[in-house]
Amino acid sequence: xxxxxWIGAGLSFLxxxxxxxxxxxxxxxxxxxxxxxxxxxxxxxxxxxxxGALLVSVIGLMAVVIGIMLG
Numbered sequence: 078x079x080x081x082x083w084i085g086a087g088l089s090f091l092x093x094x095x096x097x098x099x100x101x102x103x104x105x106x107x108x109x110x111x112x113x114x115x116x117x118x119x120x121x122x123x124x125x126x127x128x129g130a131l132l133v134s135v136i137g138l139m140a141v142v143i144g145i146m147l148g
Contacts, residue, residue, distance in 0.1 A: 078144045078147045078148030079144070079148060081140055081141075081143060081144030081147075081148075082144035082148065084137075085136075085137045085140025085142075085143075085144060086141055087137065088133055088136055088137025088140060089133075089134050089137030089141065091133055091134075091137070092130045092131065092132070092133035092137055093130075093134060094130070095129065095130025095131075095133065095134075096127065096130045096131065096134065099123050099126055099127035099130060102123050102126075103120060103123055106119040106120060106123070
């Protein structure tokens with residue numbers, strides 16, 4: 078079960094990297110002084126990345142908890 082914990086930790090780390098990327102991309106878009114429509118379009122393009130990263134992070138944390146409970 079130790080491998081499940083390490084795989085889950087890796088997934089959580091990948092999710093965290095994706096979330097940080099989303100934060101940086103949105104802050105860059107806000108600083109770019111875009112029009113309202115362009116800003117909405119850019120944020121709409123970043124939203125699926127953010128949600129996917131959150132999902133990967135949650136799955137990783139669930140794997141860590143399951144690995145600890147079963148190990």
